[in-house]
Amino acid sequence: MTSTLGQQARTSPPAGRPDRRAGLTFKHKLGRLDLKYSPYIYVAPFFLLFATVGLFPLVYTFVVSLNDWNLLSGPGQWVGFGNFVKELHDELFWNSLFNTISIFLLSSVPQVIAATFIAVVLDQNLRARTFWRMSVLIPYVVTPVAVALIFSSMFSPEGGLVNHLLALIGVDPIAWKLDTLPSHLAIANMVNFRWTGYNALILLAAMQAVPRDLYESAELDGAGSVRRFFSITLPSIRPTMIFVIITSTIGGLQIFTEPRLYDAASVTGGGAHRQFQTTVLYLWEMAFQRQNFGRAAAIAWILFLIIVMFGLVNFLISRRIASADSRVVSKRAKRKLQTPGTPTPSTVTASPDTADAGIAETDPAHTHTVTTDTQ
Amino acid sequence: MTTTDARARKRKPMGMSRRPGFLTYGILIALMLGGAYPLWWSFVVGSSPTSVLSQDWPPLLPGGQFWKNVAEVFDTIPFWQALLNSIIVSSVITISVVTFSTLAGYAFAKLRFRGSNALMVFVVATMAIPTQLGIIPLFILMRQFGWTGTVGAIIIPTLVTAFGVFFMRQYLVDVIPDELIDAARVDGANTISTFWHVAVPAARPAMAILALFTFMMAWTDFLWPMIVAPQNPTLQVALSQLQSARYVDFSVVLAGAVLATLPLLILFVVAGRQLISGIMAGAVKG
Numbered sequence: 119m120t121s122t123l124g125q126q127a128r129t130s131p132p133a134g135r136p137d138r139r140a141g142l143t144f145k146h147k148l149g150r151l152d153l154k155y156s157p158y159i160y161v162a163p164f165f166l167l168f169a170t171v172g173l174f175p176l177v178y179t180f181v182v183s184l185n186d187w188n189l190l191s192g193p194g195q196w197v198g199f200g201n202f203v204k205e206l207h208d209e210l211f212w213n214s215l216f217n218t219i220s221i222f223l224l225s226s227v228p229q230v231i232a233a234t235f236i237a238v239v240l241d242q243n244l245r246a247r248t249f250w251r252m253s254v255l256i257p258y259v260v261t262p263v264a265v266a267l268i269f270s271s272m273f274s275p276e277g278g279l280v281n282h283l284l285a286l287i288g289v290d291p292i293a294w295k296l297d298t299l300p301s302h303l304a305i306a307n308m309v310n311f312r313w314t315g316y317n318a319l320i321l322l323a324a325m326q327a328v329p330r331d332l333y334e335s336a337e338l339d340g341a342g343s344v345r346r347f348f349s350i351t352l353p354s355i356r357p358t359m360i361f362v363i364i365t366s367t368i369g370g371l372q373i374f375t376e377p378r379l380y381d382a383a384s385v386t387g388g389g390a391h392r393q394f395q396t397t398v399l400y401l402w403e404m405a406f407q408r409q410n411f412g413r414a415a416a417i418a419w420i421l422f423l424i425i426v427m428f429g430l431v432n433f434l435i436s437r438r439i440a441s442a443d444s445r446v447v448s449k450r451a452k453r454k455l456q457t458p459g460t461p462t463p464s465t466v467t468a469s470p471d472t473a474d475a476g477i478a479e480t481d482p483a484h485t486h487t488v489t490t491d492t493q
Numbered sequence: 494m495t496t497t498d499a500r501a502r503k504r505k506p507m508g509m510s511r512r513p514g515f516l517t518y519g520i521l522i523a524l525m526l527g528g529a530y531p532l533w534w535s536f537v538v539g540s541s542p543t544s545v546l547s548q549d550w551p552p553l554l555p556g557g558q559f560w561k562n563v564a565e566v567f568d569t570i571p572f573w574q575a576l577l578n579s580i581i582v583s584s585v586i587t588i589s590v591v592t593f594s595t596l597a598g599y600a601f602a603k604l605r606f607r608g609s610n611a612l613m614v615f616v617v618a619t620m621a622i623p624t625q626l627g628i629i630p631l632f633i634l635m636r637q638f639g640w641t642g643t644v645g646a647i648i649i650p651t652l653v654t655a656f657g658v659f660f661m662r663q664y665l666v667d668v669i670p671d672e673l674i675d676a677a678r679v680d681g682a683n684t685i686s687t688f689w690h691v692a693v694p695a696a697r698p699a700m701a702i703l704a705l706f707t708f709m710m711a712w713t714d715f716l717w718p719m720i721v722a723p724q725n726p727t728l729q730v731a732l733s734q735l736q737s738a739r740y741v742d743f744s745v746v747l748a749g750a751v752l753a754t755l756p757l758l759i760l761f762v763v764a765g766r767q768l769i770s771g772i773m774a775g776a777v778k779g
Contacts, residue, residue, distance in 0.1 A: 149683065153604075156684040160600035161612065163740045164593045167653040172619065175627025175650075182629055222723050239520050246767075252765045253525035255772075260532060261713040263729040264750040267736060268531045271538060277546030279534065315528060316772060323773035359719040364621075372623055375715045382736040398625075398716070406720065411629055418626040436580040 183415035224306035254315035324358035539748035562748035575731035598661025
């Protein structure tokens with residue numbers, strides 16, 4: 119309706135003056151209504167859907183967790199925080215939490231280090247740049263289910279490739295599916311396989327935003343490549359690195375597919391002795407095998423709080439680093455004003471990319487913005 | 494001492510533009526082989542008889558049984574139905590996420606309205622919320638409505654993502670000049686036609702990236718489809734059902750893994766460049 123009006127206004131000849139003014143005021147009114155209310159119409163679908171399928175379930179999980187609630191018979195008695203108390207006293211819950219954090223650490227720590235290394239290798243004047251970038255991303259197109267199945271066979275105790283290779287260098291066969299640490303290592307390997315190249319590309323983007331003349335002046339001052347990496351590259355990509363760590367934390371604490379499919383023989387999922395049962399796997403077992411929705415909902419909420427806590431800790435750390443960075447940057451800027459064009463070794467030591475100033479004292483989301491700006 | 498220094502400086506005035514040496518390419522080739530090897534292994538075992546894994550030495554080259562194993566995959570799981578389900582699920586989710594994210598992202602980026610800041614903070618805050626922890630109420634609801642086992646039940650929880658809105662807003666804030674919107678308004682265009690004729694064309698590259706990653710996310714999802722519709726599986730769920738037996742026939746399982754990887758491999762060949770620029774633009778994680 120408004121659009122036809124708009125067209126009329128554009129095409130109508132500017133002849134009759136009072137006529138035109140009347141049209142304008144009407145159009146004006148409509149236009150103001152349009153300007154005032156249409157933004158809400160644009161954001162409404164998102165918020166309505168998100169409230170229904172994202173937020174409501176989370177809140178309702180809390181309601182479920184306060185009840186004795188069976189999968190089949192539905193809500194029973196109100197038990198208050200009884201389910202939470204039960205979980206916090208359940209050895210299986212703590213076992214799952216231990217497994218989750220163990221697998222998470224085994225996957226994220228080596229992964230960030232390897233991704234940084236790969237990014238450094240890619241951050242050179244390579245021939246066929248796109249080809250190499252694509253090649254480190256190949257594992258990403260293998261879905262987690264396929265990765266789990268493939269690695270399950272490679273780590274298989276019978277005829278598995280890994281034990282055969284180990285035998286070549288004289289290592290006795292390892293019970294990759296039965297023992298706790300080996301099974302954690304194998305599962306962490308699946309995560310690393312799929313995500314290292316991906317994270318390397320995120321870090322590469324951050325590295326490419328570092329001004330090249332920074333490296334050149336450092337080189338002129340006699341800083342070797344290792345020194346340049348620790349003094350220039352690492353401080354410059356820190357916000358992006360924090361982003362990578364936060365996202366892999368949120369994902370890592372919810373790991374499910376890999377441990378679920380790692381050993382087909384275990385019915386509950388997570389191994390014969392639950393030696394690699396993660397918390398989401400435990401939640402799934404509680405809900406759909408033991409059919410106790412109340413306790414499963416309590417597990418979901420405890421895990422939710424743990425994830426939020428990890429996120430907050432990350433947030434606070436990154437905030438402190440960011441504000442420390444901005445102080446260094448402003449100091450450096452001042453020094454630059456005093457002695458233009460002569461970088462001294464000491465300025466090189468504390469030389470985060472000036473773009474860092476932009477993310478000073480902000481939330482984790484802004485680390486994201488930094489990467490958005492780089493390409 | 495000083496002269497060699499000076500000469501060294503003269504020889505390489507552009508420190509970083511030097512071509513890297515063989516070591517670099519050696520590392521890159523090793524990485525590529527390492528990344529591709531599990532797929533190769535999958536094809537080697539998937540094309541061999543089951544007995545190949547009980548030999549003294551694991552196989553290194555493909556056998557001649559791929560199609561026989563594939564036939565067994567087709568006998569065990571409803572492969573084509575699962576493929577169709579995955580295509581439907583991923584496409585609907587992608588269209589929905591991209592549409593609603595672009596609309597909301599445009600409003601947040603370019604329109605002034607009361608409460609926009611607070612709402613945007615809300616979006617950013619909810620980005621980190623692990624929505625998959627809401628599976629229990631979602632399952633209760635789906636069963637109440639009698640939707641379990643349907644493709645719709647798989648789709649519904651991911652119709653919108655907070656990340657999508659955030660991503661589109663970040664992109665549109667910089668890419669559309671405010672003057673352009675004012676000019677359209679002066680010309681008599683209302684907000685919806687401004688959106689259609691100014692915002693959408695400008696947003697197209699970001700929409701493509703968001704679509705690509707949303708599709709990947711929906712395609713690889715496992716937990717929710719497995720819970721709500723195991724009897725009407727997506728490709729990932731069907732693939733997992735290949736090994737649900739007590740005795741696992743890895744030849745068949747890995748032949749299935751190869752088949753299930755093909756669609757994304759094709760997508761990778763076609764849209765790999767966009768995938769890379771998306772990741773490097775800070776597009777999507779997880």
